[in-house]
Amino acid sequence: MxxxxxxxxxxxxxxxxxxxxxxxxxxxxxxxxxxxxxxxxxxxxxxxxxxxxxxxxxxxxxxxxxxxxxxxxxxxxxxxxxxxxxxxxxxxxxxxxxxxxxxxxxxxxxxxxxxxxxxxxxxxxxxxxxxxxxxxxxxxxxxxxxxxxxxxxxxxxxxxxxxxxxxxxxxxxxxxxxxxxxRARNNVEFIVRSLLILCSLVAILTTVGIICSMLFEAIEFFRHVSPQSFFFGTVWDPRFAAAGSGGASGQFGLIPLLAGTLYIAAVAMLFAVPTGLLAAVYMAEYADRRVRSVVKPLLEVLAGIPTIVYGFFALITVGPFLRDISAEIAGLATGDYAPFIQGQSILTAGLVMGVMLIPFVSSLSDDIITAVPRSLRDGSLGLGATRSETIKKVVLPAALPGIVSAILLTASRAIGETMIVVLAAGVAARLTINPFEAMTTVTVKIVNQLTGDLEFNSPQTLVAFALGITLFAITLLLNIFALYIVRKYREQYE
Incomplete structure (x- = not known):
């Protein structure tokens, strides 16, 4: 001051x-x-x-x-x-x-x-x-x-x-x-321009810092564990050891964690993308101004709810509901009321995460659809097409690159989710194709490996950085691909 x-x-x-x-x-x-x-x-x-x-x-x-x-x-x-x-x-x-x-x-x-x-x-x-x-x-x-x-x-x-x-x-x-x-003006503008350049470098320097902070520790991890056994291993058994105990190194197979990450994210996207896209089409093309002014803010409220609250919702409401429904279905079919959907399962985590992702898909898609030039709609309607035909054959194809990029950005958000998976899908690292069973993700294991009194130079702790750099690379590639699609096709309908 x-x-x-x-x-x-x-x-x-x-x-x-x-x-x-x-x-x-x-x-x-x-x-x-x-x-x-x-x-x-x-x-x-x-x-x-x-x-x-x-x-x-x-x-x-x-x-x-x-x-x-x-x-x-x-x-x-x-x-x-x-x-x-x-x-x-x-x-x-x-x-x-x-x-x-x-x-x-x-x-x-x-x-x-x-x-x-x-x-x-x-x-x-x-x-x-x-x-x-x-x-x-x-x-x-x-x-x-x-x-x-x-x-x-x-x-x-x-x-x-x-x-x-x-x-x-x-x-x-x-x-x-x-x-x-x-020349006071020239000097002031130089100082302001230098500050603006420095602010623009913050994102770049932050990204470089994130990469370096994980990369060096990941390299140290790969000195203890071979990259082949990490990237292609199918068993996750880190064998936690307390600080100073010098426990066994265990097995650090990435495949079960990566499969769980992609599986849960895919289930979430299967629920979020159609729901969010159809909501965006309704708000952009069919809803009048009064309905849109109410529905759009209410839908975007979902984006402001903390993920831990979604986790509680999955643990207390959605998981038991699916378990009880599966028990009733099994009882009607076989007479045995044993549920075939676990309380913590891929389906539970995917559904709740999908609800969380709906505002991301709908809001981005709504902005993209609204940005399609009015002349394309008027031309289609002038040629005799109905409103639904105009949306399917003109508006959505015009907005498709932006919608695809929005979906990819939403997918990167789903891949990085942690709290919902912990409470809704559990922490069991396994390979399964049954969506009614529990799996876990890379982010959950990163938290597990860095929790507790552990030595910071042991493979059990250093593996968290290898997992982090892998997840960072996946989300970075998704974001780069989304930006590539936007830049490649953006000028087509402007």
Whole structure:
């Protein structure tokens, strides 16, 4: 806030200084020389010099400070707390961080007094304040937590002071640059253009960061497990091992997980695509304005429901309903009321996921159908075609590329779903073609492999990154193919 206030003050001062150079503040006085840029551009130039460098330094400092604090805390760990390799155990460092966060919740006087206490003395203080103390916390962690807290506070104050000084220096430098022929507009436009380019690079850099964060860990996984056994294996048995136990590596066959992912997504798309497409046709071609204004928002409300709620709906309502219906059908046919549809099954997950995907298909398809030129409809109707014939033979073929791309984008959304599958299809990794049985997906196993107290360098954990990079590649190819179809056929009907 102080940096922004300095920038605003610089803006006002810069604009007034530029106006004074032009003689525009003298009432009735002679006009001065003409400015190259308007006074507001001079003010904006001062604002940019005051705010942009200071904020960049602030962000870089806030990003680098935790790393510096972590390195300092690692260097002050006692030798007795290190593992056999002379390294700090990750759990011990996390306990120090947790203790530091707990200390931050204390009032300043009690936090200052904590430096002279032990954990036994500090326990009642935490209990009185309702602050939990993590199990496994030891006495040597308290000085480390206090040191980390003090160092973080010092860095924050120092960073705040430096950035404020930099903002003031930038404002003064900007004011000193103001002159009659100074090209303030050109400089402001260059700064704004640079910021726009930086913002446009965020998506690219994020994608590169996602790929790199998964790729290097996946390469480490493939040093333990051969790519052939991973990509072509048909058995998923990771054999979880607790941290430090050095358990067996297990079998990491991708085929059951990939089959479950594609199977459940296919069932969901079989339900979502016809329903969503027909809803889009109705809203775009048949519904009047009043009906459309009600139906379209209500349909799109489904897109705002959290996926965990859909999972609860599948677990409590849809799954038991299908199980009971199958039991009644089996009883009428054979006299044995044993259900042939499990409560957690591919069909349950596919149906509920399909309901979740309907707004994506309908909304995208509705926009695409509405964008078809009116002249195509009028030409078809003018030649004697009925409305239904016009929709089937003119409108839908014209909108087909966009509809296909919408379906592919929806498919990538279905492939990445997790919570509905966990609650509606279970976690059993198996190969089956029976939609009434349970299967699981890649995303579910990624969550399973990264849950619990596991070593981060074991195949059981590293396999999550191999699964993630595989799923990323599949969804990326679907998105690229969808964009290719849109760009290839977009100009045909414009």
């Amino acid at each position: 102080i940096i922004v206030l300095i920038g605003l003050a610089g803006w006002i001062a810069g604009a007034r200084r530029a106006s004074a150079f032009a003689g525009r503040e003298a009432v009735g006085g002679p006009r001065g020389p003409k400015l190259h840029s308007r006074a507001t551009y001079h003010g904006a130039f001062v604002f940019c010099l005051a705010v942009v460098p200071a904020l960049v330094l602030l962000l870089v400092g806030l990003a680098a400070a935790p790393g510096y604090v972590a390195a300092d805390v690692h260097n002050h760990f006692p030798a007795s707390a290190l593992d056999a390799d002379g390294k700090v155990p990750p759990l011990s460092y996390e306990l120090v961080n947790q203790l530091g966060r707990n200390l931050d919740l204390l009032p300043p006087d009690e936090r200052a007094a904590a430096s002279a206490m032990t954990l036994a003395d500090l326990g009642p203080v935490f209990q009185r304040r309702g602050i939990p103390l993590a199990g496994g916390t030891e006495d040597y962690m308290l000085p480390l937590a206090l040191r980390a807290d003090e160092l973080s506070s010092t860095l924050r104050l120092g960073l705040a002071g430096v950035t404020i000084v930099l903002a003031a220096a930038g404002a003064l430098f900007g004011l000193s640059r103001i002159a009659v022929r100074f």
